[in-house]
Each structure stands twice: as structure tokens, then as C-alpha cells.
Amino acid sequence: MITNFYMPTRVVAGPGALGTIGTLARDLKMSRVLVVSDPVISRQPFHADALAALAEAGVAVSRFDECGIDARCSHIDDQGARVRREGIDGVVCVGGGSVMCTGKGIAIVATNNKPMRECTGVGRFDRKALPMIMVPTTAGSGSEVSQWTIVKDEERHLKLLGGGPLSFPDAAILDPVTLRSLPMRVAALPAVDALTHGVEAYLSGIASPLTDAVALAAVRLQFGSLRASINSDDERARADNLVASCMANIACGNARLGHGHALSLPLEGHLDLPHPYGVGVLLPHVTAFNLAVLPEKVKPLAEALEVETAGLTRAEIIEACAESIRALYADIGFPDRFTPDQLPRQRVREMAERAVPGLYAGIAAEGFDTASVTDDTVIACPSARKMTVRQAERMFESCLA
Ligand SMILES: [Fe+2]
Structure with missing residues (x-):
């Protein structure tokens, strides 16, 4: 490649x-x-x-x-x-x-x-x-x-x-x-988006050693400074956060973004869900989904997410990665579920179908007809693992409160 x-x-x-x-x-x-x-x-x-x-x-x-x-x-x-x-x-x-x-x-x-x-x-x-x-x-x-x-x-x-x-x-x-002037809740939203950028770049099917190096360093710096930057007045942590979010975007600018962003897009467009909620709630799920096909990347990402891996099987480490992200969310006051207002259960299938054109289609997505979509239609996305509409539907369901 x-x-x-x-x-x-x-x-x-x-x-x-x-x-x-x-x-x-x-x-x-x-x-x-x-x-x-x-x-x-x-x-x-x-x-x-x-x-x-x-x-x-x-x-x-x-x-x-x-x-x-x-x-x-x-x-x-x-x-x-x-x-x-x-x-x-x-x-x-x-x-x-x-x-x-x-x-x-x-x-x-x-x-x-x-x-x-x-x-x-x-x-x-x-x-x-x-x-x-x-x-x-x-x-x-x-x-x-x-x-x-x-x-x-x-x-x-x-x-x-x-x-x-x-x-x-x-x-x-x-x-x-x-x-300096940011209220805690306001600061948490973009910070979670940035974490998503770093992780999704690392899980991309078009990642390279260059993007992996930047993405992993971004996730490590972001994860290590997020709690302090949001829950205290630690200026050093905030400076680290700024640099980490910049690095995460350098990585995803080259390796592109994955299922978190592809699946969030219809929620943002059709349900007016703010971007960080969409990608952030999906992040633990898409991390576990994609790590399942990237065995060599499980440990490095786990270490960046501050997971203690000793004695754990690979499957347990993957689950611990998702849990570590959820634990961070709990500490900074960020949700790990969609409320019924944000994603009504009866619109889950529709949202999974509308996600099919992916993040990079631009106005080409306008002409997309969901009538041709089946359970097996694949979401257009550069992530390492292919995701079908049925799998996207299940992922949305597991994000419901
Ligand atoms: Fe984003």
C-alpha cells in the first residue's frame, strides 16, 4: 500500500x-x-x-x-x-x-x-x-x-x-x-472529540507507521492530561490538551476517520445531535469493534489508554480499552449513552441506513437512496474492519440508555 x-x-x-x-x-x-x-x-x-x-x-x-x-x-x-x-x-x-x-x-x-x-x-x-x-x-x-x-x-x-x-x-x-475561560462541560465536549480523532486514526485501514506514531502519542498525551485539564485549573494540562488535539488531527488528516464519525454524521444532520456526543458515545464501541481485527495494535493502544494489561487475554484487553474510555467519561461528566431524545429507538435502523455513504461523500450523499440498502450493505469508511448496516444498527442499539 x-x-x-x-x-x-x-x-x-x-x-x-x-x-x-x-x-x-x-x-x-x-x-x-x-x-x-x-x-x-x-x-x-x-x-x-x-x-x-x-x-x-x-x-x-x-x-x-x-x-x-x-x-x-x-x-x-x-x-x-x-x-x-x-x-x-x-x-x-x-x-x-x-x-x-x-x-x-x-x-x-x-x-x-x-x-x-x-x-x-x-x-x-x-x-x-x-x-x-x-x-x-x-x-x-x-x-x-x-x-x-x-x-x-x-x-x-x-x-x-x-x-x-x-x-x-x-x-x-x-x-x-x-x-482559561471555558466552563468544564464546554471543555469536555471537544476534548472527547479529539480523543476520538486520535483513536480512529490509529484504527484506520489506511494508517501508516507515520500516522500511527502521531496518533498514539496524541492519545497518550490527551488521555494523560484530560482529567486534570477539565477538573482543575492546571494550565500545563490544558496546554498538553491543545497540542494533543492538534496532533490527533494531524494523524486523522492523513489516516482519516472511522465508524465513530461515519455513524455520528446522520445523527448530527437529521437529529441535530452535537458532534462530540455522537462520536464520543460511539467511541468505546467502535474501538472494540475495530481492535478485534488489529491484534498487533491492541497492546499499544491499551497502554496509551492507561490500561493495565498484565495477565489479561487479548479479548479482555480490548474490553478494558472500552472500559477505560467510559471511566474517563464518568470522571469528566461526559455521557456514554444516547438519551431517547438524542436517538429515538424507532429511528435506529434509519440512521444506520443513512450512514452508508460515509463521512467523505460530500453532496454525493444527497442523492443516496436508502431503498437499496440491505442488512449486508457496508458503511463506506476507511476503518480497518468492514461494518454492515446490521452491525451499525446493533451498535446504535447498544448505545441507547
Ligand atoms: Fe470529530
């Missing part, structure tokens, strides 16, 4: 890193930027500091502070047109995953001059996105080093992934100051 590892984003990490944003913008030849954020983050002191550093470097600033819980196609298309109109030559995102996905979408449509939904799928646009600087304010999505943007098409109730090598951010600034 030929493998590929590509990560062109410059990563500037550590306390004080945000102070370099003006210099970074100048290095990237930005003269007028759109700073993308949300109504909460845009009122934080570090947001004002970032704007001041840009101004000090002589970079003119326009603002869009209206991002919501998802990156919306309508926001992206409107702001992309504004960027072209106002001669803006760079995008700076200060926020969590939805802010970064919104900004990345804006940077894509600004140079490609077509609606976001037509840019979804893999490599569906021809021109390089505008230069981007990402400042994540949650340790989680990893969008700051990812070529992908996940957007919501509000009219069609679809979550769509788009991107390619032309939409990598140019720089990511990981400064733990941005995590």
Missing part, C-alpha cells in the same frame, strides 16, 4: 504564542483580514489582544462574530462574497471547531467563487483558499491543522465535509490562554 503524509501548517505553540499573530499575518502577506469568531469568544480579553497585535503589525481588520454551533453554508457564502467585495486577503479564526470550519469555508469560497455546498466532497474546488491563521479556543476539533471543513446545509439537514490539499490552514497558534 502506498501511503501519504502531508501537513503543511506551521504550528506555533505555548504560553504567549498568541502575541505572535501580527508577525505571522505579515509573514503570510496579509494586509486586510477577516477575523471570524462567535458572540462569546469575541468578548474575551485574549480576542481583544489578538486584534491589537494585528493592528500593531499594520494589518487592517474586518470582523464576523456571528458563528453559531455549526458552520453554516449561508454564513460562509455571505462572508465569502463580502471578502471578495472588500478586498480582504486573509482569514483569521479565533474560536472552536465551528468557527474554524466557518472561516475555512469562507477562505475556500472567497477564491473559488461558488457556493460552499458545491465545494463539499473531496477536492471539489480548484483554487487555493485564502491564507488562514487559526487560533483554537477549545482543545478538540483539530480543525486548525486540518484541510477539512464540516458545514451544515440548513435547507437539506445535511452535515457535509469539504476540503483538500488547497484548504490547509497556513498557521495555527496554540496558546493555553484561550482555554
